[in-house]
Amino acid sequence: VAVTSHDVARLAGVSQATVSRALRDDARVTAATRRRVRDAAATLGYVPSELGRGLSTRTTRRVALVVELHNTLYHQLMAPIHDELAARGYRMSLLAERDDASVTDRLLDRSVDGAILMTTRLGDALPEELGRRGLPFVFLNRLGSLGTVPSASADNVGGAEAAGALLFGAGHRNIGVILGPADTSTSRDREAGYRRAFAAADAPWPAAAVVRGEFDHAGGRAGVRELFARSSPPTAVLCANDHIAIGALSEAAERGMRVPDDLAVVGFDDIDMAAWPAFRLTTVHNPLMEMAARAAAILLDGIEHPGSPAEHVVFPTSVVLRATHG
């Protein structure tokens, strides 16, 4: 027979309403009574129903993380988000974008108090719809088109400009660029930074040596193949993220090219793998873990204090010199 809050109330000598308040740390219950109720619940092995709690508080204390499941970056960000949520008594639900149209419904059926969007495309309808329906959310790493939405992101323009300046400083003049999808703010802003570096070096933007693909290993391999099928292949390549850069290293190895002597490669993000001896990738450090924890904190602040102004945090980036820039 399942233990109910009635049993706990009887053992603790309080009302059922007090049991439910005590177990969610409601300040209207004294600390001593809360302790007595907790002890009674532990003795009986009572676990309050989440459904019942949701009905009485009208909140779910659950936050959705909306991701593309094939995007490997979010894997690294999940731990800091989870820990920030857990520390404040929230749980994490995962919603995958492959759900397509149903993502909106699944966010709006009152199963979550808010959402963290980290794989937003610039044209996505989702942010506007969530704003219209009043569900709190935050942009993490990638920004959407709505400026009024709170966000945690990196200085992508500054970081990319520094990466470009590094290659020009090393004497490269024939520099290729491998970008990510055009409808992501990260690729857009990193391209803007690369363009600044070309302008600062008085070099024309090398339209014939700029290619674009997915933000992944295959995108990097295809990018190098494409650049080397052209008439004057580059001596260095700026890659809009580390997965692209590591794919570029793979393709260079396939072709028997030495890095950095035959081809210099610079990435962006500084994922764990970039430091592995097999890669030693020179890249731009993007403080992903801090950014993810901050996004979670910003969202919870918005949920708990509706109407507060949208916070936009932009984390500084820095170049990490390893072995691939030449």
Add this chain to the structure above:
Amino acid sequence: VAVTSHDVARLAGVSQATVSRALRDDARVTAATRRRVRDAAATLGYVPSELGRGLSTRTTRRVALVVELHNTLYHQLMAPIHDELAARGYRMSLLAERDDASVTDRLLDRSVDGAILMTTRLGDALPEELGRRGLPFVFLNRLGSLGTVPSASADNVGGAEAAGALLFGAGHRNIGVILGPADTSTSRDREAGYRRAFAAADAPWPAAAVVRGEFDHAGGRAGVRELFARSSPPTAVLCANDHIAIGALSEAAERGMRVPDDLAVVGFDDIDMAAWPAFRLTTVHNPLMEMAARAAAILLDGIEHPGSPAEHVVFPTSVVLRATHG
């Protein structure tokens, strides 16, 4: 003003109870009425509350995936699990083991209909507790100590034996072994397979050349360092998973050793990265994607048909020859 099921009922010309049945595809409502209700809901922008649905059906249609967040293998398994659940109308919640004691409470507070455990340690109390409290669950990849629990796993013993036989067949006699944590069924069973290969080759188990660490890149690097600090370093190393093996390749590169000439390396799992040109890792293919989808299916069958016998599916494994076995 929020749209309610009352508004939908009025527009569709049916009762509120029919609206709620129609929207969860209850067979007691005719297809024509279900369509009419759906159209009315779409017209009004009505999204049924998950809380209300949970109360009326006493189910949550939500399944928890219990993982260690630093374990990188689960990332690859999340997409097939998500898709299998979504196809059957379930959502995925993520519970991290770093929640410690609270994981049990979070599984038992009726917020989920069942759980997929994929990072179980052999001594864990959680499986027994879930069994005692009647929450359906399934072991994925790693098995717990309870034989009565449904599971989807790989033939770890057979795969590891084949990996060992490959190295003996290539002429190696001085073979080292880098295992994972002793309290995981995967490390235990892969060790058993390696032992069989040694026995089949009439070679004694090389206790002095067997080291153990975490199932990760750092574990592989430390393992090679340890083996090469000993008096007679091996010419080949069996690694209990691919992350260990790729760490071993990293450490070999650090020491200027050529693979496979100076050191042959064989992994286990065949993760995506194993096929990258930088690694070309010879390994044992573990059909992780099929296994993950099957685990989800087994769990949902158990949830929807309580009392059915526990299903144990063991997927065959096979050696994938690439460039590191010599």
